[in-house]
Amino acid sequence: MDDFFKYVSPGREDVRWGLYTNCAGKAVIPPGKVYPPAEHPSGYYFTFKKGRILNEYQLNYITDGEGIYQNHAGTYIVKPGSLMVTKPGDLHRYRPRKNKGWIEHYVGFSGHIANELFSKPALRKKKAVLDIGNREEILGTFYEIFETVINEKPGYQQVSAGLIMKLLGYLVSLDKQKDFAGKRIEKIIRNACYEVRKNVEGKMDFKSFAEENHVGYSYFRKMFKMYTGNPPSQYHLELKMLRAKEMLLHTDMLVKEISDVLGFESVFYFSRLFKQKMGISPTEMRKTVRN
DSSP states (O other): OOOEEEEOOOOHHHHHHSOEEEEEEEEEEOTTOOSSOTTSOGGGOOBTTTBEEOSSEEEEEEEEEOEEEEETTEEEEEOTTEEEEEOTTOEEEEEEOTTTOEEEEEEEEEOHHHHHHHHSHHHHTOOSEEEOOSOHHHHHHHHHHHHHHHHOOTTHHHHHHHHHHHHHHHHHHHHHHTTTTTOHHHHHHHHHHHHHHHTTTSOOOHHHHHHHTTOOHHHHHHHHHHHHSSOHHHHHHHHHHHHHHHHHHHOOOOHHHHHHHTTOSOHHHHHHHHHHHHSSOHHHHHHHHHO
16 A cells, blocks of 8 residues: 555544544655655644644554654654554654654544543553554554545444454453463463353363362462453353353243253342343343343
8 A cells, every 4th residue: 555644524423433533544754754754744743853742542553664752751662563652642752763764554543432441451551652563463454444544435434443443452452462472371271261161051160170280270360360351250150141141032941940051059049140240130131032
């Protein structure tokens, strides 16, 4: 794809959607070229001496070249595979090294959903420059955003919003994977998840499972929660609830029979847990859907 930049104008419906695109672009900055170049869009132009403040979030993915990024937190080295994350109100500046240049891919976005996402620890605590490496899934998503914005088909803002969510999801996922890459515990957790799914209707003794795999239960439980988002017993319970929902909607089994099959102590305990998780009792769910 050739260099391009495009402003987009979100409508009221796009703003109410909660996440909308303001701009997107790609630029190849060859060695020796002044940065930002004179043709840089006026609304985003800045000088390195003064820096700039944006009123939007911006993700800028560098796939080639080197440079620096600076904000109130300090100076960051930018290299191939670096993702620069700029937030509204942050005074910042960046540029490629004169003898290196770089290739940048960027998208600017706003919305209350973006604010909510960046208020969560998974994104709030991230540095301004993330070393995620040259990843096809990240670059591919940027190109999907570019194509969506260029074509501007009806509903393109909602599609673009989904792709930005996808990008942010990759960032969180890649960060979590760092804690497991190359470690034996990842295989153990994968095996545990498999066993839970295979025996979702039965019981799981996670302490024994950890012992059989020669790992301390406390460590296993901590890493399992980091990997799946839930501790082992909760992960198992969530799957039981999903299986219960499936049985309620697609079989004629009595609620008590479903409770027994899934290994609950009593139908009352099962019904109480189901309502806590699903917001509706088993009987009400079946009746509402069938009606």
